[in-house]
Amino acid sequence: MQFDDIGVRNLPAAGLRTRAITLMWKLGEAAFAEVDTFAWVQRWQISRQWYVHNYRDRRFNALIACRLCTATGRGNAGKPCGECDGTGRVNLLEPPVRRPEQSSGGRP
Numbered sequence: 797m798q799f800d801d802i803g804v805r806n807l808p809a810a811g812l813r814t815r816a817i818t819l820m821w822k823l824g825e826a827a828f829a830e831v832d833t834f835a836w837v838q839r840w841q842i843s844r845q846w847y848v849h850n851y852r853d854r855r856f857n858a859l860i861a862c863r864l865c866t867a868t869g870r871g872n873a874g875k876p877c878g879e880c881d882g883t884g885r886v887n888l889l890e891p892p893v894r895r896p897e898q899s900s901g902g903r904p
């Protein structure tokens with residue numbers, strides 16, 4: 797049995813495994829460094845598990861289904877929905893675009 801200088805049991809196999817994991821992690825950091833930096837600058841959400849890096853633009857969290865057309869994009873008579881312009885979703889970060897109302901032809 798091997799012990800280190802403070803008396804902790806030292807298993808060569810465990811040390812090799814730890815070094816291999818550390819090396820793989822550092823290789824992953826080096827491989828994704830440029831992309832991670834770009835994502836960080838863009839303020840994207842970065843989640844990492846081993847060699848898989850997922851990036852998500854937080855602005856997607858601001859998109860919700862249009863309540864007026866129930867995310868179909870179609871309003872009455874098959875026309876595009878006026879609330880979401882036919883996309884079926886509304887961006888909470890952008891103010892709604894209001895079109896000028898149709899003139900009734902009467903008094904102002």
Ligand SMILES: [Zn+2]
Pocket residue numbers: 862863864865866867868869870877878879880881882883884885
């Ligand atoms: Zn809509």
